[in-house]
Amino acid sequence: MTGARRDLVVAAVFCAAVGLYDAFYVWRLVSGGPLIGPGIDAFFPDFLVFHAAGRAWIEGQAALVYNSDALTAFQNALYADRLPGEVRFRPFFYPPTWLLTLLPFAALAVGKAYALFLTGTAALATLLEGRHDWPGWLAILVSPAAVWVALTGQNTFLSLALFYGGFRLLDTAPAAAGILLGLLAYKPQLWLLVPIALIAARQWRVLAWTLGTVIAMALASLVVFGPELWRAFFDAAREASSARIVDEMLTRVSTQIVSPFAAGYILGLPRGIASVLQMAGAVLAAAAVWIAFRRHPSSPARTALLATATFLVSPYTLNYDLLLLMPAVVALFRQGADEGFYPAERLVHLLLWLMPLGGMILARFGLPLVPPAILLFGAVAWMRLIAPKGELRPVAAAR
Numbered sequence: 001m002t003g004a005r006r007d008l009v010v011a012a013v014f015c016a017a018v019g020l021y022d023a024f025y026v027w028r029l030v031s032g033g034p035l036i037g038p039g040i041d042a043f044f045p046d047f048l049v050f051h052a053a054g055r056a057w058i059e060g061q062a063a064l065v066y067n068s069d070a071l072t073a074f075q076n077a078l079y080a081d082r083l084p085g086e087v088r089f090r091p092f093f094y095p096p097t098w099l100l101t102l103l104p105f106a107a108l109a110v111g112k113a114y115a116l117f118l119t120g121t122a123a124l125a126t127l128l129e130g131r132h133d134w135p136g137w138l139a140i141l142v143s144p145a146a147v148w149v150a151l152t153g154q155n156t157f158l159s160l161a162l163f164y165g166g167f168r169l170l171d172t173a174p175a176a177a178g179i180l181l182g183l184l185a186y187k188p189q190l191w192l193l194v195p196i197a198l199i200a201a202r203q204w205r206v207l208a209w210t211l212g213t214v215i216a217m218a219l220a221s222l223v224v225f226g227p228e229l230w231r232a233f234f235d236a237a238r239e240a241s242s243a244r245i246v247d248e249m250l251t252r253v254s255t256q257i258v259s260p261f262a263a264g265y266i267l268g269l270p271r272g273i274a275s276v277l278q279m280a281g282a283v284l285a286a287a288a289v290w291i292a293f294r295r296h297p298s299s300p301a302r303t304a305l306l307a308t309a310t311f312l313v314s315p316y317t318l319n320y321d322l323l324l325l326m327p328a329v330v331a332l333f334r335q336g337a338d339e340g341f342y343p344a345e346r347l348v349h350l351l352l353w354l355m356p357l358g359g360m361i362l363a364r365f366g367l368p369l370v371p372p373a374i375l376l377f378g379a380v381a382w383m384r385l386i387a388p389k390g391e392l393r394p395v396a397a398a399r
Contacts, residue, residue: 007337007346012135018353019142026147038360040151041084046320047114047153048079053092053099054106062229065092065099066236068245079110089248093240096221096229098155098186103224114153121157128165128180129327136330144357145323156323159190164327166194167303170206178209185214189314190324193289197306200293249316255363258322258355261315263368278315281371285309288378292385300335301385304328308378311371319356319370325377329353332380342383348376 025037042048052075056064064070068091076086092099105113122141130137140146149156166180181198185191198207222230239245254262260281264274289309292302307328311317333349336342351373359370 004337011333015139015142022142022144022147037357042082043151044114044153047117048075048082048110049090049092050102051106051110051113052078054102057099058106066232089252093236095186095233096225097217100221100224101186118150121155125157125161128161139330140326143326143353145326148320148356149323152320154320156320159184159187160324160327163324170203171298174205175209178206179213182210182213189317190310192313193285193306193310196286197289197293200290255360256318258311258317258319258359258370259315260312260371263371266363266366266368281312285312288382296385300331301381304332304381305378305385308374308381311374319360322356325352332384335384342380345380348380352377
């Protein structure tokens with residue numbers, strides 16, 4: 001058996017074992033049996049927030065959408081049969097463009113809406129990314145990141161579809177690429193580096209389509225919701241950076257946040273030092289993306305670097321967002337199997353694969369290892385990006 005074949009077989013067995021654990025873990029959650037991982041208070045709680053925001057607008061209570069306390073009370077009343085008790089902090093911080101997308105789901109009963117939302121976004125991700133590598137996509141679907149997206153009811157499958165679909169079409173279909181990347185702006189923290197990358201790559205047509213799509217979606221939501229909802233969103237965005245909201249988020253979900261800022265908080269560093277760590281990560285991310293897209297053509301390593309850098313910019317990316325990195329992990333692992341791995345590179349892939357669940361457990365013990373794992377993966381992507389094409393790497397692992 002060749003070295004490449006052996007690496008892929010080992011990876012397949014590892015992913016199968018992880019998938020079996022994930023299935024057993026979810027079954028224990030659903031059945032109420034002894035847990036073999038973190039417990040959850042309610043199934044798809046984040047989708048409940050999405051659904052509640054849409055329901056509030058449909059029922060003529062638009063003022064609730066960006067009022068954190070009022071929307072939380074609305075959820076307590078609306079989903080009393082699904083929540084473990086009275087919840088205290090379930091805000092909606094997305095722009096009205098995302099609310100516009102949610103309206104068709106909000107018109108359905110929440111269980112049906114969740115099932116349609118999850119299967120629809122996973123199907124779109126499969127169409128735009130997964131069908132190019134079916135074995136790799138199957139591995140992604142059984143990854144801890146995918147399981148956590150399903151349990152929380154988050155939108156990361158959609159983000160994955162738009163991100164990888166857009167950058168896959170960058171050189172061949174500028175209009176389609178720009179539309180997909182423009183739609184990704186529904187989640188600003190995952191979109192911030194996209195314009196920088198497009199400008200650095202001199203992808204002017206794609207950039208024009210991207211910005212045009214952002215403007216079109218904003219205008220569509222303005223027509224549907226009116227200017228008051230947009231004003232409420234900007235007020236809520238300012239409130240989200242206030243000490244009260246930051247303290248609330250850190251108190252409740254710090255172990256799920258995967259940013260340098262949260263790592264500093266978990267380690268007990270002063271808030272100012274944690275903010276400096278976050279700023280340093282953002283500057284490093286922007287610089288790396290600019291150099292990568294200015295000097296190098298499209299490649300899996302370049303896309304992997306951008307995906308990695310995205311997690312260093314926003315202080316509030318969470319563990320379910322790590323699904324965005326899984327196609328990059330698969331792509332670079334395949335490249336390593338073909339060309340040789342750097343020392344300890346396999347370990348980096350393994351750690352990052354397990355971090356959506358394992359990182360949250362470790363953070364509860366004061367060990368925020370997700371940001372270092374992300375940085376190490378970024379270093380791997382950078383080394384593969386700058387390595388001369390076709391040149392045997394002297395540091396490649398022996399077969």
